Amino acid sequence: MHFSDGKIPEGYIRYTKRKVAVIAAGILALLLLLIVSIAVGAVDIPIRSVIGTLTGMAPDPLYGRIIWNIRLPQALTAIVAGIGLAIAGVGMQSVLRNPLGSPYTLGISHAAAFGAAFSVIILGTGTMRSSGADAIALNNPYITTLFAFIFCMVATGIIIAVSRIRASSPEVMVLAGVAIGSLFTAGTMFLQYFADDVQLAAVVFWTFGDVGRAGWSELIVMSVVVLLAMIYFILKRWDYNAIDAGDETAQGLGVNVGRERVVGMLVASFVTAVIVAFLGIIGFVGLVCPHMVRRLIGDDHRYLIPGTCVCGALLLLASDTAARLVLAPHILPVAILTAFMGAPIFLYLIIRGRS
Amino acid sequence: MILDINDVSFTYRSSDVLHDVSFSVQPGEVVSILGPNGVGKTTLLRCINAILAPKAGDILVGDDNILSLSRMEVARRIGYVAQQCEKARLTVFDAILLGRRPHMGWSVSDTDLKIVESAIRMLELEDLSLRYTDEMSGGELQKVSIARALVQEPRLLLLDEPTSSLDLKNQIDILSTIRAVVKSHQVSAVMTMHDLNLAIRFSDRFILLKDGTIYEAGGQDVIRPEVIEEVYGLPVFVETVAGHPVVVPDGGR
Numbered sequence: 001m002h003f004s005d006g007k008i009p010e011g012y013i014r015y016t017k018r019k020v021a022v023i024a025a026g027i028l029a030l031l032l033l034l035i036v037s038i039a040v041g042a043v044d045i046p047i048r049s050v051i052g053t054l055t056g057m058a059p060d061p062l063y064g065r066i067i068w069n070i071r072l073p074q075a076l077t078a079i080v081a082g083i084g085l086a087i088a089g090v091g092m093q094s095v096l097r098n099p100l101g102s103p104y105t106l107g108i109s110h111a112a113a114f115g116a117a118f119s120v121i122i123l124g125t126g127t128m129r130s131s132g133a134d135a136i137a138l139n140n141p142y143i144t145t146l147f148a149f150i151f152c153m154v155a156t157g158i159i160i161a162v163s164r165i166r167a168s169s170p171e172v173m174v175l176a177g178v179a180i181g182s183l184f185t186a187g188t189m190f191l192q193y194f195a196d197d198v199q200l201a202a203v204v205f206w207t208f209g210d211v212g213r214a215g216w217s218e219l220i221v222m223s224v225v226v227l228l229a230m231i232y233f234i235l236k237r238w239d240y241n242a243i244d245a246g247d248e249t250a251q252g253l254g255v256n257v258g259r260e261r262v263v264g265m266l267v268a269s270f271v272t273a274v275i276v277a278f279l280g281i282i283g284f285v286g287l288v289c290p291h292m293v294r295r296l297i298g299d300d301h302r303y304l305i306p307g308t309c310v311c312g313a314l315l316l317l318a319s320d321t322a323a324r325l326v327l328a329p330h331i332l333p334v335a336i337l338t339a340f341m342g343a344p345i346f347l348y349l350i351i352r353g354r355s
Numbered sequence: 356m357i358l359d360i361n362d363v364s365f366t367y368r369s370s371d372v373l374h375d376v377s378f379s380v381q382p383g384e385v386v387s388i389l390g391p392n393g394v395g396k397t398t399l400l401r402c403i404n405a406i407l408a409p410k411a412g413d414i415l416v417g418d419d420n421i422l423s424l425s426r427m428e429v430a431r432r433i434g435y436v437a438q439q440c441e442k443a444r445l446t447v448f449d450a451i452l453l454g455r456r457p458h459m460g461w462s463v464s465d466t467d468l469k470i471v472e473s474a475i476r477m478l479e480l481e482d483l484s485l486r487y488t489d490e491m492s493g494g495e496l497q498k499v500s501i502a503r504a505l506v507q508e509p510r511l512l513l514l515d516e517p518t519s520s521l522d523l524k525n526q527i528d529i530l531s532t533i534r535a536v537v538k539s540h541q542v543s544a545v546m547t548m549h550d551l552n553l554a555i556r557f558s559d560r561f562i563l564l565k566d567g568t569i570y571e572a573g574g575q576d577v578i579r580p581e582v583i584e585e586v587y588g589l590p591v592f593v594e595t596v597a598g599h600p601v602v603v604p605d606g607g608r
Contacts, residue, residue: 003477003506006469012448013468015485097441238456244443245453249500251406252435253507254427254457298487299444 019303022296026310030079033314037078037321038071042329045071077211077219078320078334079313082285084226084275086312088268089286090293090305091233094240095264096170102287103272106159106174107181108152109283112276114184114191115151116206119144121195144206145277152273155180160262167258173265209282209335211320218278229271230309236260237301244299284339285312288346295349315342356415357382357511357543358403363412365398372398373567376412380511382541385534387554389547390564391587396547397438399564400513403545404435416511430457434504438515440496442489447480447499450488454503474502477532493520501529505536512537514546518553526550530557551583551602575600 038054039045045063052058053067060067085103092101103109123143155177162176163169192200214222233240239260242250247257272286293307319337326332358380365373372395380386388396401407403414405421414421416432424432434454443450451474455467475484478498488496497520504512512533518526534557537544548554554561555578563571565586571577578600583591590605 003470003473006471006473008465008468009448009472009484011485012446012472015446015448238453238459241443241445241449241453242456244441244445245450245500245503246437246439246441248401248406248435248437249440249503251426252404252430252433252437252504252513253453254425254430256426294444298446300446300449 016303019297019300019307023303023307023310026307026314030310030314030317033317033321034075034079037075037317038067040321041071041324073214073216073219074212074320075317077214077222077279078317080219080222080226081211081275081279081282082289082312082314082316083309084222084229084271084312085282085285085316086289086308087226087229087233087305088272089288089312090290090301090308091229091264091268092286093290094243094301095261095268096173097243098170098174099291100287101174103268103276104281104283104287105181106177107179107184108155108177108269108272109276109281110181110184110188111151111155112148112273113203113207113281114188115147115149115277116144116280117188117191117195117203118151119147120202120206121191121199123147124199148206149273149277151184152269152276155184156266156269156273160265164262170261173261207281208333209276209280210333211279211282211316212331213280214278222274222278225271225274229267230305232267233264233305236264237305240301241299244301280333280335282316282335282338284342285315288342289315292346292349356380357384357417358545359413359415360403361413361415363399363402363409363414365395365402365407366410367398371567373402373409375568376564378562378569378572380543380545382510382543383538384560385537385544385546385558386560386562387546387548387558388562388564389551389554389586390570394564395567396564397515400435400515400545400547403511404433404513405429406435427457430507432510434507434509434512436497436500436504436512436514436517438519440500442491442496444487444489446485446487447491448475448484450499451475451480451502451506454506457507470506470508471502474506477505478502478529494522494525497521498525498529501533510542512542512544512546514544516549517546518548518550526553533557551578552599555600555602578602 035047035050038050039047043066049060049063050067053060053064089102092106093099158180159173159176163173166172192203239255242253242255243257250257289311290308293304293311297303297307315338316334319341320334322341323332323334323337356379360379361377363373363376376399388399390396398407402409408422421429448471451471452463452467455470459467475481478501480498480502483495488499501517518529521529530553533544555575560574561572561577562569563577563582563586570586571582578593580591580593583602592603592605594601594603
């Protein structure tokens with residue numbers, strides 16, 4: 001059809017620039033927070049030394065080790081895991097067209113906990129160290145990680161298999177996810193009931209998600225997976241906008257809705273599985289970050305997906321920084337703080353309504 | 356020929372919905388599919404758009420069998436306005452811009468923006484262009500869906516009850532717009548309609564479905580009281596008011 005008389009819509013261009021500005025402001029805030037996060041902790045490092053060391057312009061021999069070996073990998077892990085969990089959440093919410101979609105609500109995280117419990121209790125990969133703050137350690141973290149990952153993917157497989165029988169209906173996927181979550185929670189409780197106190201402590205310790213658990217090598221694996229997932233979801237931005245308009249409309253716009261639903265779920269679950277396996281369970285980020293961003297800049301996935309990445313990174317990094325400060329010198333696992341920090345903000349946004 | 360349907364049958368859970376439906380649509384034609392609730396009008400549109408696959412028969416769009424095309428290739432040929440449209444936190448402009456997706460590369464081009472801007476004016480949605488669709492009425496949303504299908508620049512428009520949520524003026528405006536677009540660009544529109552009088556006024560031809568198959572098809576001459584009574588199971592009068600044939604149901608009250 002010929003719409004030759006069209007003009008460039010100035011108002012719309014301004015409107016999209018505002019969204020870009022919000023995301024850019026978020027990225028700036030994230031960079032500032034990154035520097036603060038590296039500076040604070042058991043040892044306070046002057047901001048000047050942090051910047052000097054990171055940029056290589058004025059490496060600080062005294063703090064350099066702490067920054068490169070402890071603070072930076074932990075902060076970057078918080079950023080990467082925040083992005084990964086948030087993008088998994090936005091992906092699941094989009095393909096399922098359900099605001100409650102997230103790795104936590106769909107039982108993927110519970111499956112990981114079961115995998116870890118199975119590894120620790122049945123295969124005996126958990127043990128107790130005698131001293132210090134980290135009293136409990138996993139004597140074979142790789143096996144525990146592997147089992148957590150395997151059970152994440154098993155849960156995903158079951159959800160997708162069940163939904164395939166019913167033509168990839170989003171309701172079936174959500175209900176299957178809730179059922180799987182309950183099943184694995186019951187399984188974990190069953191194993192815990194027969195565990196001794198050392199194993200029990202190891203399992204509970206494992207489930208407290210903690211970004212301090214990852215070193216550079218784990219960080220690299222997570223970064224690659226999260227980056228690939230980010231690229232995937234950003235490529236699908238128009239498809240998800242179309243799915244928002246209804247399955248039939250999306251099909252009419254050339255989207256293979258059933259396939260997008262299954263592949264989107266697989267990608268989101270895979271990212272979650274990798275992060276949860278390395279770090280333990282960190283709830284809330286995947287559920288809440290997409291909604292925070294929706295309320296700020298709307299449902300348009302061209303902006304929602306990058307915005308959610310920034311929000312996830314901010315929330316997890318801020319939580320982790322706070323977790324190191326609130327009970328200093330004790331360090332709280334970040335999973336406890338994400339809900340403490342995220343829930344009030346989220347409730348505020350719900351009460352305030354949409355801008 | 357834009358659309359050619361040969362002996363199409365569709366079965367849902369072993370019960371026949373459509374059987375042996377055949378008709379074709381020429382460029383520049385507006386065709387209305389009429390019939391009672393549950394007769395399979397929407398199913399037929401879904402088959403044409405390859406959302407459902409018929410059990411038997413062929414559907415050709417241009418020279419291509421619809422089932423041999425990818426979803427994206429279908430979307431470049433057919434614009435589909437579903438009966439249900441979901442609301443989202445998406446502006447009217449963005450919701451219509453979505454119609455450019457089948458033609459879009461990596462990013463939105465100036466041409467895409469201009470086409471959407473022009474469609475917004477065509478459907479008189481200028482004042483709503485930056486409103487979110489989740490703040491809109493059903494009728495406004497229906498206009499957005501129609502605008503989206505138009506910017507898709509299809510050869511064939513499929514419209515499932517395009518006027519069901521519209522007020523009197525908007526019904527006439529929208530159907531006039533659709534008819535004008537079809538005539539001026541020699542594309543085609545196939546729509547399902549419940550309002551017989553609107554269908555009569557804006558369509559070139561009518562396909563009347565009864566019990567899952569075509570009972571009668573043709574131009575305005577098929578709108579006869581006995582045909583309507585047979586299809587809908589209600590006696591009617593067909594009168595001429597201000598130069599337009601009008602179907603008036605007998606009974607009620």
